[in-house]
Amino acid sequence: MIVLEKITKIFGEDSSRTLPVLRGIDLQIEKGASYVVLGRSGVGKSVLLKVLLGLFPMTSGDAFVEGLSVHDRTHRHTYLRYFGMLFQGGALFDSMTILGNIVFALTERGVPRKQATEIAREKLTAVGLGEARVRTLFPSELSGGMQKRAALARAIALDPKILLFDEPTTGLDPITSSKIAYLLRDTVQTLGATAITITHDLVTARVLADRICLLEDGQIAWQGTQEELETTDNPQMISLLKAAKGERAL
Amino acid sequence: MRFVRLLGCAVLRVLARVGHFALFAFKGLAGCVTPPVYGYTLLQQCLAVGFYALPVVGLTAVFAGFVLALQSCSGFAGLSSENTVAAVVVVAITRELGPVLAGLMVAGRTSAAMAAEIGSMRVSEQIDALETLSVNPFKFLVAPRVIASVCMMPLLVLIADIIGIFGGFFVGITRLSFSFGLYLDQLVKHTATFDVFAGLIKAACFGFSIALCGCYYGFTTVKGARGVGEAATYAVVSSSIGILMLNYLITTLFFGL
């Protein structure tokens, strides 16, 4: 269970140009649920995930995973151990090969090298990068879609309980994007993990979501199931739906 | 009133920056002395800082030696003997020119590379990824670079000293028609262990400044590709200034009366 309590994040507090990004996010995510967070570009979706991971401090509020707080520095490793994060740009280490990236993630958490290599191969096969030729390539030698897959393999290397996906399908063609979306869904299901996916792509959202939230103006402006999405009267949600159909949005 | 406020703001900002840098240096040092050690990265950095800088540093040193021999000969017109020229070349190179020139060359080469590499890791979220994998970026990124620079700089400077003195020697016997044996004798006579040692201490400190500035500006990179460029620039400028300031400090420590 993930609990977000009144999370606020203001950038540039020490300067004259303060930028409030999150203003009081309250959210509870049950174990095994798959949440999709929608929202415009620059609304603070990535910031929300990073704050949840404790990559930078929140201004106020708290986040708990199974009762463990982000602010608890002594149990930081245990807290992080719950998560597998797929970053917006993949964030593969470009000094290592694809296989090296995943092996590194595993050995850093204490898995012996030999076993790590085996698991890494397995995970790469699971995301469709099983070929020996691909494994020894460096991230810069892969296409965007392949990088996303490799990054996914790294995120799921340790079978985490919570998966965070930051725009997994942005910048990919519709077919690849749909493949990745289904790959994510299957991965989440096999792991039995809780998932939070960030996207502005409604197609991906429909594939992945048990529940959908809309982030607007630093707050959760709407949330509901996919069925509720069709009948919503929330104006922002309606304009998003319209935009996705190619109609002129407000 | 407004002026005072602006001044106060500026002073506070500088102090905050200094504090931030000091904290960074402390974390970096802590990373150096606590396990785990990333051996492979350390080796890579040793190669990058030491081995690949050899041609640049060697060329700088040899030309510095050439010029020094010529200048000391023309400068001390009445005294242009093997003795004086050898003394000037050896003392200047081992005490000052070897460490400082090598330091500045490596600062231009390596600290820019460090800032750019770590900076682009920052903007492409690789440092965030390290943290989510429970890897301490100070241990993984900063510590190997600091250790490599601090260890490799003295080696580089030792080589630069030898090459520089050889440069002076070469000009001495070819251009200034000094006697081979006598000049060599004087060179050996004027080479003081203490001078060389002080130069190597300097080199280690310069290495620290180079790695720390490179890593610091890399780590604090913001704003994408332009930020990476800025980080590299700041790293070179500040590590060069750091080297010159440290040089003064250490010189007063060793040779100041």
Ligand SMILES: Nc1ncnc2c1ncn2[C@@H]1O[C@H](COP(=O)(O)OP(=O)(O)OP(=O)(O)O)[C@@H](O)[C@H]1O
């Ligand atoms: N480190 C930072 N320092 C200052 N401001 C930041 C920082 N990171 C993000 N911001 C600001 O926070 C806001 C939200 O950024 P964020 O990256 O979360 O957007 P996003 O919703 O993920 O958008 P996108 O869909 O384009 O990825 C932006 O206005 C950005 O300028």
Ligand SMILES: [Mg+2]
């Ligand atoms: Mg984002």
